[in-house]
Amino acid sequence: xxxxxxxxxxxxxxxxxxxxxxxxxxxxxxxxxxxxxxxxxxxxxxxxxxxxxxxxxxxxxxxxxxxxxxxxxxxxxxxxxxxxxxxxxxxxxxxxxxxxxxxxxxxxxxxxxxxxxx
Numbered sequence: 001x002x003x004x005x006x007x008x009x010x011x012x013x014x015x016x017x018x019x020x021x022x023x024x025x026x027x028x029x030x031x032x033x034x035x036x037x038x039x040x041x042x043x044x045x046x047x048x049x050x051x052x053x054x055x056x057x058x059x060x061x062x063x064x065x066x067x068x069x070x071x072x073x074x075x076x077x078x079x080x081x082x083x084x085x086x087x088x089x090x091x092x093x094x095x096x097x098x099x100x101x102x103x104x105x106x107x108x109x110x111x112x113x114x115x116x117x118x
Contacts, residue, residue: 001025002033006040010047022047 003022008015022045023033029047 001035002037003040003045004037006043006045008045008047012048020045 001024003024005019006022008018008020008022023030025033025035
């Protein structure tokens, strides 16, 4: 397989946004190969990149708790005494007085995750 004309970023090999062709044979990047051509013009190519994001705490996982009565717990506000909620994928502003230390920032993130996932 040949991925042609992509903008390649590969820090391990010192490639920083160069327009290049990549040759792939048996799942590995090689010097040259034949086969299907993919035009990656205008696209970014990250050889060896691994998509690691997941949705293990999504609504379907939480919905599964409804089927396990032994896991039913009090309302998160009653259980934790915390009434502040948060929006996922956000970081509190550094000017927030509560978030001045890394320990407090980590604690805030854990509380937000606990509330969001219960």
